[in-house]
Amino acid sequence: MTRYDAILLAGFGGPEGQDDVIPFLRNVTRGRGIPDERLEEVAHHYRHFGGVSPINEQNRELKAALEAELAARGIDLPVYWGNRFWDPYFGEAITAAHDAGHDRLLALVTSAYTSWSGVEAYRDDLVRALDETGLTDVVAIDRIREFFDHPGFIAPLVEGVRTAVAELAAEGIAAEDVHLMFATHSVPNTMAEASGPQFGEGGAYVAQHLAGAEVIAAEAAPTSPWSLVYQSRSGDPRTPWLEPDINDAIAELGAAGTAKGLVIVPFGFVSDHMEVMWDLDEEAVETAGEHGLAVRRAPTPGIHPAFVAGLVDLVLERVEDVPVAERPHLTALGPWPDHDRIGAADASVEASR
Numbered sequence: 001m002t003r004y005d006a007i008l009l010a011g012f013g014g015p016e017g018q019d020d021v022i023p024f025l026r027n028v029t030r031g032r033g034i035p036d037e038r039l040e041e042v043a044h045h046y047r048h049f050g051g052v053s054p055i056n057e058q059n060r061e062l063k064a065a066l067e068a069e070l071a072a073r074g075i076d077l078p079v080y081w082g083n084r085f086w087d088p089y090f091g092e093a094i095t096a097a098h099d100a101g102h103d104r105l106l107a108l109v110t111s112a113y114t115s116w117s118g119v120e121a122y123r124d125d126l127v128r129a130l131d132e133t134g135l136t137d138v139v140a141i142d143r144i145r146e147f148f149d150h151p152g153f154i155a156p157l158v159e160g161v162r163t164a165v166a167e168l169a170a171e172g173i174a175a176e177d178v179h180l181m182f183a184t185h186s187v188p189n190t191m192a193e194a195s196g197p198q199f200g201e202g203g204a205y206v207a208q209h210l211a212g213a214e215v216i217a218a219e220a221a222p223t224s225p226w227s228l229v230y231q232s233r234s235g236d237p238r239t240p241w242l243e244p245d246i247n248d249a250i251a252e253l254g255a256a257g258t259a260k261g262l263v264i265v266p267f268g269f270v271s272d273h274m275e276v277m278w279d280l281d282e283e284a285v286e287t288a289g290e291h292g293l294a295v296r297r298a299p300t301p302g303i304h305p306a307f308v309a310g311l312v313d314l315v316l317e318r319v320e321d322v323p324v325a326e327r328p329h330l331t332a333l334g335p336w337p338d339h340d341r342i343g344a345a346d347a348s349v350e351a352s353r
């Protein structure tokens with residue numbers, strides 16, 4: 001008997017056809033009174049791909065990969081999958097787990113970094129789902145720590161950067177002439193600060209990205225210059241968000257004439273979803289071409305075996321209550337601390353260990 005009965009794979013969710021697009025965007029922007037005309041502007045990224053975000057399929061594949069890895073290691077924990085913004089919603093996943101007798105859940109959130117979007121937003125939606133299903137006093141949910149510097153998250157990125165740099169070398173571009181751009185989701189400056197002001201400007205969010213990028217660059221391409229850039233900003237243009245935007249940074253790199261090649265490393269995301277397919281593969285790649293740079297986009301961790309194994313390691317570290325000092329981490333910031341439990345009182349979970 002372990003501390004947990006099941007794993008809850010907690011995703012963002014995405015539309016799976018043209019008719020889903022506006023309802024999905026209404027879910028994402030709920031409570032902010034954004035008119036459908038404005039949503040239709042955002043919708044065109046999704047419309048371009050038939051109204052389908054790849055994110056749900058990627059989470060189905062991740063669930064299957066986790067199940068296979070758990071089975072291979074003889075760990076008897078079923079995986080339930082739920083999303084913040086699309087079917088299956090958190091409530092359905094939690095109810096399905098409860099109906100099968102699983103009330104002690106360990107949530108694996110598909111977000112590697114600390115920010116409101118990656119932490120509180122998921123937490124608030126899980127709290128709401130427990131409330132709406134009437135299971136607040138019955139089901140307890142713990143969450144695995146942010147894994148931005150876990151070896152399982154870093155290894156596939158290192159591999160991807162190495163491959164991209166080698167491909168450019170095969171085209172005659174030396175590693176010294178390749179600039180690595182580590183790309184992540186921009187957030188409002190205030191949101192970044194709030195992620196952990198003790199970590200300096202940009203809070204924990206920026207500090208984690210800088211620390212991770214440094215490790216990946218040093219491992220994968222120590223002679224290539226690198227920088228941290230941001231993508232996918234939205235909202236009121238007067239509100240300051242983290243900069244530079246990747247397209248501005250590429251234009252500046254082109255104008256400086258210091259690089260021949262560019263490797264875009266989408267390390268802010270765990271899979272190649274819409275933000276990667278549109279903002280990087282369509283827009284940033286085009287910008288690089290306009291500025292005469294040979295460009296490669298490294299893959300996200302996806303279902304890379306090292307990533308899947310690392311996620312199972314992160315589950316096991318909680319199952320086995322591994323002391324903090326023994327938890328794997330590759331930057332001085334880690335191991336990131338665990339989060340408070342939500343749902344059923346601590347005591348009932350501890351008592352059933």
Ligand SMILES: CC1=C(CCC(=O)O)c2cc3nc(cc4[nH]c(cc5[nH]c(cc1n2)c(C)c5CCC(=O)O)c(CCC(=O)O)c4C)C(CCC(=O)O)=C3C
Pocket residue numbers: 012013014015025028029042053054055110111112115117118185186187188233234235268273274275
């Ligand atoms: C930090 C961060 C992550 C990573 C952490 C995590 O994984 O959570 C993330 C992930 C994602 N964000 C996604 C999609 C969207 N994000 C939006 C809006 C926003 N994101 C923000 C930040 C983040 N976002 C912010 C500060 C906003 C504006 C305010 C707000 O709305 O809170 C909007 C609204 C429309 C718009 O404003 O553009 C959409 C449609 C998808 C799904 C993609 C797909 O479908 O494949 C994913 C994985």
Ligand SMILES: [Fe+2]
Pocket residue numbers: none
């Ligand atoms: Fe987002």
